[in-house]
Amino acid sequence: MYKQNSYGLMMVVLMVSLTIGMISAAKTAPSSLSSTLTASNIKSLSSMIESHRPSNGGLYDNDLKETFYAVGALTRLSQPIVKDSELCKQVRGLIEQRSNDIESVFYGVSILSEIKCLAANPVPLSLIENAVQKSLENGNINELAAAVNTVFLLLDAKSISYDVANLESAANRLVSLMDADGEFKLESGSDDASIINNGVAYFTMARLSHRLKSVAGISNLVDKVVSKLPSVVSSASDSASGFVWHDLATTSSIFRGIVALTSQSEKVANTITPLQIQRIGDYLLRFKSTASLQDAFNLVIGLKSCAKNSIGQPLSVVLNPTTFDSSASGKKLVTVQIHDIFDHPVATQVTVAKVALATARNTAVISNKELSDNQLDVSELKLGSYVADIKINPSEDNFHPFTVTRTITVSGAAAVRDFKLIVADNKEALANSKQIFTVESQNQLSLELPAAKTARIFFRVVSGDQPFVAQQVGVRFVSKVNPSIETVVQAVFSVDSYSYVINSRDLGKLLNFQSGAYAVDVLVGDSSIAPLNWQVGQLTLNFDQAATGTTRYPVHQPIDHRFRVPESRPPQVVSQTFTLLVLAPFVIFLIGLPVLGANLNRFPGGMGFIYTVAFIGCAALVGLLIVTYWFSLTMVVTLRYLGLLLIPTVFFGQKTLSHFAQDRVSKPKQL
Structure with a gap:
């Protein structure tokens, strides 16, 4: 296709793309969860976890750490642990064998605590005291956290007697591992800090602060950690996949730690927003179908933190249904369904702030309507795609009010009516022109337009008897002689009709001043209707300027390449003699x-x-x-x-x- 025609089509495509892009942006505004963890998801996740366990009821994947992940995920999802008594005995035996490994001890004690069999399988402090003390004094950050949390688990189960004041030095040592940017080192002698260590540090610090609240100076340590939270939050990646720190494990761990710190400092609530929490939830939910026990554990503890925090628990807002047939009889009701991240319904007051056509957002057809039973009557909406701004005001305190944007589509059939072609000497004379050609049905127009004349195409797009403002409306001109010569121009909407002014200069540029007969079509596109191609008929255009080429690539003569004639070679006997001389030595x-x-x-x-x-x-x-x-x-x-x-x-x-x-x-x- 020739150059000018391509530019015209590119402009039309660009305008259409911008329109669709704005509508799509309205549809996908990230103000609520994109999905939830449904009962079906929980069932599938539980089945996946159980598939990692041998039939005799032993350890998951025959590994203590993997069993810790599996049991932690299942118990937080309120799923039963099969053959739990045998598992408790096996884990208790492993604690005995690995009493010098504090991380194995922590995994084991956590499993016993989750299954609620720690009282029946007690772990005396004398068994693990050396490992706990060594980790508190010299262990890396993971060993320090394991020692602290093991002590707290045993205290909660009333299995040991321990003076928590002895853990004050652990709190000081933990904070000493934080660098100037708020990231934590793995151990004291290391120069490199990593945000991967922040989650376990936050969670452990929150538990220490809770137990040591009567100890002077512990609040200062918490404030020192919290003061670096804005820097840590800003270091996260906020992309299409969600709000992420490094990976699933790091994101889940850090967010759980931040939520734990909210109970110890009111300043934490100002470091992360409800929208960021919703974006974290969207990222976590991408792992609903994971096959890894570790990922399943991190998914669940992350979702639990989303569902139980005082900053802002994310909700999912779904409209059901969103598409209606304009020809259907009876009431058309849209139900607004609000669920938390675990797909539990949440009581809310729903107000529809505004419903407007996607092509006319400033003109509301419904405004400030409080819904009864969360149902909106859209029976009066005509054909088209509508954008609804919905205010959600949850009844519970832990859910914050927010507004979402959703799309409602009323589908049906559209038609072109009252097509007219008005011809005059110039644009100013079109309003009083008597040369009006009416087209009642398709392919009826047959007219020649002189070069000196100006014309206006006028038509209406209707659904039933009502004007319909479509998302895309244009007029296409296709040459009868050379179909590669074509262009699409945008029709301008005004009041209740569309129009386009034809003049030889502007349209001639688009058609490269190629005079001749053109097929004229009206094109109507909208998400609520099937694409409409209404064939007007034939219009012969005459241009007073000379036609230009229809291709940017001129014809070239074929390339005739001749290879160089090979040089003459000596007789074969000479070559053979030379070879013998070379081999002679x-x-x-x-x-x-x-x-x-x-x-x-x-x-x-x-x-x-x-x-x-x-x-x-x-x-x-x-x-x-x-x-x-x-x-x-x-x-x-x-x-x-x-x-x-x-x-x-x-x-x-x-x-x-x-x-x-x-x-x-x-x-x-x-x-």
């Missing part, structure tokens, strides 16, 4: 060896034989490589192979020479 060498007395009588035996044969073989390969280079190889490839061959050649050469030297020294000199 090698032949003379072979013949001269026996003449000079060369023989194998003194060829070494034992390891000397192996070294000598290997050296001769390597030397022969080097010679063969040089010959191959002469015929086919490149210099770069040859040098690469030569470098590899030189290593064994030098090695075996040195061994061979050493052997002969020792043999010469060991044998008596013959006179």
Whole structure:
């Protein structure tokens, strides 16, 4: 297609794309959860977790840590643990065996606590005291956290007696691992801090603060940690996938730690917004179908933190249904369904702030309507795509009010009516022109428009008897002689109709001033209707300027390439003679060896034989490589192979020479 025509089509496509983009943005405004963890998701997740456990009821994946992840996820989802008594006994035995490994002890005690069998399988402090004390004093951040949380789990189960004041030094040591940017080091001697360690640090600090609230100075430590939270929150990646720190495990752990700190400091609520929490929830829900026990655990603890926090619990807002047939009878009701992240219904007061056509957002057809039973009557809406702004005001305090934007579509059929073509001498005379050509049905128009005339296309798009404002309306001109010459122009809407003014200058540029007969079509597109192509008929256009080429690529003559005539070569006998002369020294060498007395009588035996044969073989390969280079190889490839061959050649050469030297020294000199 020619250049000007392409530009015209590109402009139309650009305007259409912008329109659709704005509507899509309205549809996907990130003010509520995109999905939830439904009962079906929980069932599938539980089945996946149980598939990792052997049929005899042992450890999940035969590993204590994997069992910790599996049990933690199942109990938080209120799912039963099959054969829990056998599991408790096996875990208690592993704690006994690994009493010096504080992380294994923590996993084991946590499992017993989750299954609620810690009282029946007590873990005495004397068994793990050395590991706890060592971790509190010298362990890395994970070992320190494991020791602290193990003590708290045993205290909660009333299994041990322990003075929590002894943990004050652990709190100080934990905060000392934080650097200037708010990230935590793995251990005291390390210079590198990582945000991966922040989640376990926050959660442990929150639990220490709760237990040590009577200890002077503990609140200062919490404030020091909280003061760095804005920097940590700002370091997260806010992308299409959600609000993320590094990966699932880090995101879930940090967010759980932040939620835990909210109970210890009111300042935490100002560091993260409800919208960011909703974005975290959207990211976590992407892992609903995970096959990893660790991911399942991190998913669940992250979702639990989303569902139980005082900053702002995210909700899902779904309209059901969202599409209606304009020809259907009876009431058309839209139900607004509000659920939390675990798909539990939430009591709310719903107000529809505004409902407007997507193409006329400033004109509301419904406004400030409080819903009864969360149902909106849209029976009066005409054909079209509507954007609804809905205010959600939850009854519970932990849910904050917010507004969402949703789309409601009333589908049906549209038609073109009252098509007219008005012709005048100029644009100003169109209003009083008597030359009006009416088109009642398709393919009825047949008219020639002189170059000096101006015309206006006028028509209405209706649904039933009501005007319909479609998202995309244009007029297409296609040449009857050369169908590759075409253009689509945008029709302008005013009051209740569409129009387009034809003049030889503007339309001529789009059609490259190609005079002739053109098929005229009205194109109507909208998300609520099937695309409409209303064929008007034929319009013969005449342009007073000379037509230009219809292609940007001129015709070129075929390329005739002739190869250089090969130079004459000497007779074959000359080449053969030259080859014999080149090979003559090698032949003379072979013949001269026996003449000079060369023989194998003194060829070494034992390891000397192996070294000598290997050296001769390597030397022969080097010679063969040089010959191959002469015929086919490149210099770069040859040098690469030569470098590899030189290593064994030098090695075996040195061994061979050493052997002969020792043999010469060991044998008596013959006179």
